[in-house]
Amino acid sequence: MGRLLADRTVRWLILGQLCAILGDTMLWLVAGIWVKELTGSNSAAAFTFFLVIVGTLCAPVGGMTADRYRRRPLLMGLYLGTAAVVASLLLVQDSGQIWLIYVVMLLYGLSYSFVDPAQAAFLRVLVPEEQLPDANALTQTVKQGLRLISPIAGAGLYAALGAHAVVAVNIALMLAAVAFLTAVRHQESAPERSGDSWLREITEGVRHLARTVVLRQLTIASALTMVAMGLAETVGLAVVDDGLGRAPSFLGVLLAGQGAGAIVAGLTAARIGRRIGEGMLVALGMVAFAAGALLQTVPAVPAVATGMVLCGASLPWIAVGLTTVGLRHTAPELVGRVYSGFNLMMTLPQMLAMACGAGLIAVVDFKVLLVAMAAVVLTAAGYLFTRQEQRWKAPAAPVDTAREPVREADPV
Numbered sequence: 001m002g003r004l005l006a007d008r009t010v011r012w013l014i015l016g017q018l019c020a021i022l023g024d025t026m027l028w029l030v031a032g033i034w035v036k037e038l039t040g041s042n043s044a045a046a047f048t049f050f051l052v053i054v055g056t057l058c059a060p061v062g063g064m065t066a067d068r069y070r071r072r073p074l075l076m077g078l079y080l081g082t083a084a085v086v087a088s089l090l091l092v093q094d095s096g097q098i099w100l101i102y103v104v105m106l107l108y109g110l111s112y113s114f115v116d117p118a119q120a121a122f123l124r125v126l127v128p129e130e131q132l133p134d135a136n137a138l139t140q141t142v143k144q145g146l147r148l149i150s151p152i153a154g155a156g157l158y159a160a161l162g163a164h165a166v167v168a169v170n171i172a173l174m175l176a177a178v179a180f181l182t183a184v185r186h187q188e189s190a191p192e193r194s195g196d197s198w199l200r201e202i203t204e205g206v207r208h209l210a211r212t213v214v215l216r217q218l219t220i221a222s223a224l225t226m227v228a229m230g231l232a233e234t235v236g237l238a239v240v241d242d243g244l245g246r247a248p249s250f251l252g253v254l255l256a257g258q259g260a261g262a263i264v265a266g267l268t269a270a271r272i273g274r275r276i277g278e279g280m281l282v283a284l285g286m287v288a289f290a291a292g293a294l295l296q297t298v299p300a301v302p303a304v305a306t307g308m309v310l311c312g313a314s315l316p317w318i319a320v321g322l323t324t325v326g327l328r329h330t331a332p333e334l335v336g337r338v339y340s341g342f343n344l345m346m347t348l349p350q351m352l353a354m355a356c357g358a359g360l361i362a363v364v365d366f367k368v369l370l371v372a373m374a375a376v377v378l379t380a381a382g383y384l385f386t387r388q389e390q391r392w393k394a395p396a397a398p399v400d401t402a403r404e405p406v407r408e409a410d411p412v
Contacts, residue, residue: 016180023173026154055109066336071122141266205337230353261312279390285317
């Protein structure tokens with residue numbers, strides 16, 4: 001990663017992303033706390049998080065936009081627009097204005113339907129192909145590190161100075177992200193329009209995933225994994241309460257371990273991926289998650305803590321492997337749509353699993369859910385381990401497969 005960070009252009013881009021992620025994760029948690037304090041309702045607070053996820057479902061439109069316009073000015077405009085939307089939260093004074101928080105968080109999620117694919121597409125044209133694993137690993141390390149720190153910082157700032165102070169910091173961070181992007185020196189030509197219909201353009205990313213064998217395999221396995229990860233969102237408190245007999249606040253300690261595992265995994269992802277191949281790195285991450293889920297069935301703090309560390313490590317390994325393979329097998333002008341299409345196909349199973357898990361945890365023992373989660377993810381990992389395409393350590397240079405015909409003989 002040292003050589004990557006020595007490039008000033010990449011360094012400014014990473015710093016801009018750092019500011020945006022810090023503001024994002026800080027506000028996301030504080031908005032729920034704010035609503036809980038104003039209404040006294042857990043359901044009202046949970047609805048805040050749900051609206052953010054709903055906003056991200058517009059990812060296909062965001063991906064098409066990222067492929068139609070130059071990415072640096074697009075990102076700058078998105079950050080400025082997000083800052084303007086968040087600024088309206090300064091008007092909230094009491095529970096009668098909860099609707100404004102809901103609207104802002106929905107729009108906040110919507111903005112990231114555009115930001116995420118634009119960032120991925122910009123990284124694809126900014127970083128040489130041989131450095132893509134390092135760039136993805138660095139991005140994941142930064143994300144996981146900030147997700148460990150920023151919720152605590154946001155909650156502390158909220159407790160000390162109130163919600164409006166958190167809103168002001170979020171606006172400042174978005175403006176800082178814009179400032180860092182102005183320092184990125186890259187002459188990006190305007191993407192060419194394909195001339196296809198709007199519907200064909202917006203679905204091109206999903207169709208590319210379907211016809212590119214290595215990406216299709218990863219999509220199938222990852223969708224299965226996200227079902228298990230969606231269920232994981234509902235069992236954490238049950239593990240702490242029913243399994244360990246600890247207070248709910250102990251979950252924060254375990255989540256810190258999960259974050260530490262994610263940081264270590266982010267730092268090692270590029271190196272491991274080069275040794276075993278990025279497809280196998282994804283499968284390894286899935287095995288780590290399954291092992292972590294099984295360890296959480298043991299009623300002992302050391303076992304559960306180790307399981308949380310493994311679950312944390314699984315996330316960067318899976319994300320770095322998926323992103324690197326996806327960028328290598330996608331033409332630059334299609335990256336935004338492929339990235340957003342993949343995100344959509346991951347988000348929908350996760351949302352459905354979260355909804356089902358909320359009902360199942362009331363009638364099914366949490367250990368049964370953890371074992372089921374492990375079985376699903378191990379099935380996904382086994383599928384990848386048996387696919388020859390996933391064993392490639394050095395994929396060929398990216399080619400434009402956007403117009404390749406589907407071959408009936410392609411393996412699944």
